[in-house]
Amino acid sequence: MKIVVDYVKCTGLGMCEAEAPDLFEVQDDGSLLVLNECPGADQLAAAQAAVDSCPTEALTLVED
Amino acid sequence: MRNDRLVVVGASLAGLRAVEAARKSGYAGPITLIGNEPHLPYDRPPLSKAFLDAGADVDGAPVHPTFRDEATLRDELDVDLRLGAPATALAPAGAERQVVLRGGDAVPYTRLIIATGGDARMLPGGDELAGVHLLRTLDDAIAVRAALDAGARTVVVGAGFIGSEVASAARKRGLSCTVLEALPVPLVRSVGEATGKVAAELHRKYGTDLRCGVGVTALEGSSRVEKVVLDDGTVIEADLVVVGIGVRPATGWLQGSGIALHERDGGILCDETLATSLPGVYAAGDVAHFPNLLFGGQMMRVEQWTNAAEQGALAARNALDPENAKPSAAVPYFWSDWYESRIQFVGIPQSEEIRVVSEELGEEKFLALYRRGDQLGGVLTVDRQSQIMKYKRLIAQQASWAEGLAFAGVTS
Structure with missing residues (x-):
């Protein structure tokens, strides 16, 4: 699975980073850095939690 | 359950998340979503932010921050939508438990989520x-x-x-x-x-x-x-x-239902699983007082987006599977956009000490740590978006005050 960010919707609120700090990090200017676009099997639950928690619905998990 | 019906009163964020979580958990029975306003569920934070900006129009009208279109709600989520139909009473006893709507319609329930939010004063x-x-x-x-x-x-x-x-x-x-x-x-x-x-x-x-x-x-x-x-x-x-x-919990319609309300503000008293004093009735979001186990079981009512989203989903899951009910134990988080700055707060502000760390470090961007006993209880930042979630995790891990200060780069 691959993480896709809609950078128009994303405002850097950081819920994804709270859920999955190994996958996401908000930068000081509020932009989102995806640390690992293709989470491993052991990271999928955290990735899904990040997607579900996003207040602006900017994240999706898609098939590779 | 025979004649099972999940009823959700309140068609804002918490109510919508309750509906979505119910379907996601596999519940296939009937769901009714009752809302005061005629609008489909919509997102509130943008209303005082981007929605007010000039020039954000499409075809001369501002774009409404609607969460889901009507087809998604009615067809995909299979929801019986009752919008523009304020609930006026709750009858939890008698032959049939029911929610009464303006105009006299009654909606029977077996499980009920109350997510009516607050009324601005x-x-x-x-x-x-x-x-x-x-x-x-x-x-x-x-x-x-x-x-x-x-x-x-x-x-x-x-x-x-x-x-x-x-x-x-x-x-x-x-x-x-x-x-x-x-x-x-x-x-x-x-x-x-x-x-x-x-x-x-x-x-x-x-x-x-x-x-x-x-x-x-x-x-x-x-x-x-x-x-x-x-x-x-x-x-x-x-x-x-x-x-x-300010806002007061929208619970006037519950008068006479027998549900336990907070004596000061009229919010609904819940246990840690968001169950109210009435059987089969749960509450979520701005309306709910609950003991937060992350903060020693302190009772709190949280008027925040993330709280409404998380509690809406949790209340539905708990209502549908009370034997495996889980507690609401999240670190509160809110943000506010002022001019060119973003203010963010994690944790709870009630504290015995507030250290303005940015001042001690001689840094321009504001950073304050809130002490609760010997623990880090809260953190407020202005324009430190790369740091705030790290503090949220520290609070979730019940980090000590000393650990919080050390992370911020100062000593106790």
């Missing part, structure tokens, strides 16, 4: 004059936006988060804006004095006329508001007055 007389608005609903935001479009001289009553965001929007358009605050320092009750002073600085820096320690004695005008009269005799001319003086 109005100033006395404010309802009688055009040009005086709250900012809670989409209709409020449409009206405020139209007034800003017309170049209104804006007066905001209450220097809280909503009021300050409205002031930001007015100043962004170059409109004159006065903010009136009853307390000597804005936000002093919610986030403490040091943070309040920083908030006041932001207003001044961007040309908002912030006046603290003043009360409004009258709103005057023939049919539209023309003047705001203060308790020191000052008169301010205004075309638009936005009142942001």
Whole structure:
């Protein structure tokens, strides 16, 4: 699975980073850095939690 | 369960998340979603932020921040939608438990989620004059936006988060804006004095006329508001007055239901799984008092987006599977956008000590840590977006005060 960010919707609120700090990090200017676009099997639950928690619905998990 | 029906009262974020979580968990029975307003569920944070900006129109009208279209709700989620139909009573006993709607319709339930949120408080007389608005609903935001479009001289009553965001929007358009605050320092009750002073600085820096320690004695005008009269005799001319003086839980309709309510504010008393005092009835979001196990079981009622989202989903899962009910134990988090800055807070502000770490370090961007016993209880930042979630995790891990200070780069 691959993480896709809609950078128009994303405002850097950081819920994804709270859920999955190994996958996401908000930068000081509020932009989102995806640390690992293709989470491993052991990271999928955290990735899904990040997607579900996003207040602006900017994240999706898609098939590779 | 025979004749099972999940009813959700309140069609905002918590209510929508309850519906979605119920379907996601495999519940295939009937769901009714009851909402006060005629609108489909929509997102509130943008209403006092981007929605008020000039030039964000499509075909001359602002884009409504609707979460899901009607087809998704009715067809995909298979929801019986009752919008524009305020619940007026709850009858939890008798042959059939039911929610009564305005007009007399009754909706029977076996499991009920109450997510009615809060009603914004109005100033006395404010309802009688055009040009005086709250900012809670989409209709409020449409009206405020139209007034800003017309170049209104804006007066905001209450220097809280909503009021300050409205002031930001007015100043962004170059409109004159006065903010009136009853307390000597804005936000002093919610986030403490040091943070309040920083908030006041932001207003001044961007040309908002912030006046603290003043009360409004009258709103005057023939049919539209023309003047705001203060308790020191000052008169301010205004075309638009936005009142942001807080919210009270919307529980008036529960009078007589027997549900246990908080004696001070009328919010609904829940246990840690969000179960209320009535069988099969759960509450979520702004309306719910609950003991947060992350903070020693302290009772709290949280008026925040993430809380509403998380509790809506949790209340539905717990209502559908009470034997495996899980507690609501998240770190509260809110954000507010003022002018060019983002204010973020994680944790709870009630504290025994507030350390303004940025001052100690000689750094410009504000950072304050809130001590709760020997633990890190809360953190407030301005424009430190790369750090705030790291503090949220520290609080979730129940980090000590010393650990919090060390992470911030200072010693105890």
